[in-house]
Amino acid sequence: MSESLLGLDEPPQPRQEAYRVLARKYRPQTFSQLIGQDAMVQTLGNAIKRGRLAHAFLLTGVRGVGKTSTARLIAKGLNCVGSDGQGGPTIDPCGMCEPCRAIAEGRHIDVIEMDAASHTGIDDIREIIEASRYSAVSARYKIYIIDEVHMLSKAAFNGLLKTLEEPPAHVKFLFATTEVNKVPVTVLSRCQRFDLRRIPAETLAEHFSRVVAAEQVEAEPEALALIARAAEGSARDGLSILDQAIAHAGLEGEGVRTDAVRQMLGLSDRGAMRALFGLLLEGDARGALAALRGQYDLGVDPQAVLKTLLETVHGVTLAKLNSTPAAAQSAEELGSLHDWAGALSFPALHRLWQLLLRGHDEVAKAALPIEACEMALLRVIHASQMPDPGELARQIAAGAITAPAPVAPQPSAPDPALPASMAALAAHLEANKRYQLAQQVRDYLRPSKFDGPDVEFGAARSLPIDFLKELGAALRDTTGTNWRLRCVEGVTALTLREEQAANEEAERNAVLNSPLVRAAREAFPEAELVGWSNQRSTYG
Structure with missing residues (x-):
């Protein structure tokens, strides 16, 4: 076989670099690139400038807000030596020196990262304790980054306490967790805690616009706003969705389009949802169900429909309060919200919110989601046709509606056969051979109210646990009447x-x-x- 057939005479093909997802490619490398956490960055910067560095930091927050990235940035800032090799700890690591590059690439020998989800035991912590006694090899500080620290076992936490409270001067601990309530208080008290905030949707949308520009991909602003809202404050989740949206756009150069993102996420068209909301307010049951089925046929989840309607009610309420609108809202949407805000009262909005929220919960648990959603919308329509309670009260006050006169309850004549006093009650029990109960009535009960079968009394001493139950059963058996027996405080009358x-x-x-x-x-x-x-x- 010739060498040409084997391809040996062909020039070597360049090795294609593996694709990195956007969430990793655009992970912040400096504190200035860390979005939405300005308060924490300022606190850390002041602490570094003044030399008031804690020996342990706890970073908590929801997924994807930058806990692990912040821990690595702190490690960089503490170990950066500057481009000239003479620098000290800084809030602006250079990213060029060997410690900065090694930490960014995850290969620095003195920055140890550990996932507590897979290293939960005391043996793993014992290794850290033993290694922490030795000075850093090449860095200023030996740093331990423990992710999802709440998953450590109780024994591991206890083993870490002493070292965490009085670590060697060259050691820093950085903990990250999404469930800070599971971290023992003894550990929390030994750490400087930073709560990382959810990133606002507007900030995420701006960040995504810079990412698509760097990736040379066209994207509609409304599409990026949809992705930012779907991310729910998580930069990582948002970048993952954006990655999927870019792949969904294909190779035709169409870019990231709003309708494609909405279809990809299973979101309802906000214009269609505004039309559905209008049909609900008009009481058009047939039109509302047809609009719902149209969205369902397009693949929109019924629960997502109710969620969007809830967001609409919330938006109308904010518009009624003249609140600042969200940056992602279009002029058409703002106009509709203000029109509804002028037509709907606060009680009506509150009622709509409660009805839709109840429907949302029902659909989440229903065996037939679309049918449950239809019934929920019909309930909203029928409730919208009922008069507002405040308006109804005003009409009654004005005489437009005659309020039905309440029927006064007729007092029932006492049954002459029933005991009418505590003494008669004791005698009745004794006559029916309930001697122990009769004795307890005489010895323990201080009469307060005796109105037929409705009796209130105090206790001269602690009553037996089942006394009221046994007395009620005995009286029901002997009189054929259900008695209402209540023991009350503060009765000073004498027992029999x-x-x-x-x-x-x-x-x-x-x-x-x-x-x-x-x-x-x-x-x-x-x-x-x-x-x-x-x-x-x-x-x-």
């Missing part, structure tokens, strides 16, 4: 037992103070009144 004792004491004093008995006691000072304790009343 206390009342009996008080009566007996009063009678005894009356006997002792009678003239005949008093004369007998004066004649016979040592005489005593005997037999009194044996004279028991019917309560005994």
Whole structure:
């Protein structure tokens, strides 16, 4: 076989560089490129300038806001030596010196990154503790970056505490987490915490416009605004969506178009949603369902429809408050929002919000999402035809509507067969052989209210746990009536037992103070009144 067939005489083909996704290609390399975190950058810059560097930093925030990127930038800033090799810690690392390049490429021997999701145990932390005793090989600081630190085990956190509180002067710890509530308080108290904010949609849209310009790709501003809103404050998520949108555009040079992005994300057309919202307000059930089915046939998720309608209600409410509109809103959309704001009252907007929110939750759990969405929209339409409660009240006040007179409840005559007092209640129980309950009623209950089967009382001492349940069941069985028994505080009346004792004491004093008995006691000072304790009343 000839060498030409083997391709040996052909010039070597240049090796094609592997494609890097936008989220990695445009990862910030300086603090000036870190978008949406100005407050944190200023605090770090002041700390570095004044030499007030913490020994441990905790970076928290939602996904994709720059926690790991910030940790690497801090590592760069602390170890940068400048282009002349004489520089110190700085908030503006040069990016040219060997430490900066090595850290950016992930190969610096003194900057150790660890993923706590796959290194959760005490053995992994023990290695860090042992290695931290030794000075940095070539850098100013030995830096440990632990991502998703909340996934460390309890033993790992405990093992890290002592070193984290008093680390060697040459060691810095940088922690990143999306779930700061899972990090022990003992660790949080030893770190300087930075909460990275969600990046505003307007800032993301501006960032994406610079990215597409650098990539030499045409993109419609509204398309970038859609991607920014879909990213929900995450630069990484937004760049991933933008990467997909550029690939979706193909090789025809069409660029990133709004309708293509909307179709790719399964978003509803905002113009169509404004038309649907108008149909809901007009009470056009047939037209609203037809518009919903049209969006559904285009591949729009029913839950996304309700979400867009909720955003519309929110936008109308903000327009009614004369709030500053979002930068991504078109002039046509702003005009519609202001028209609706003038026509709808705040109570009507609040009612729309509650109805749509309820529908959104129902669709999320429904076995038939599109049918559930249709029923939710019909509920909104029918509610829109009902008069506003405030307007209804004004019409009643003006006499346009006659308010129905409330029917006064007729007091029911007490059942003569029911016990009408606490004493009668105890006697009733005793007559029906509920002796223990009768004894407890006499000994424990202080009467407060006795209105047929509606009884309130206080307690002279702690009642048995099941006393009310047992007493209610006994009375229901013996009277055929459901009793409402309530134990209340602050009742000072006497129990039947206390009342009996008080009566007996009063009678005894009356006997002792009678003239005949008093004369007998004066004649016979040592005489005593005997037999009194044996004279028991019917309560005994």
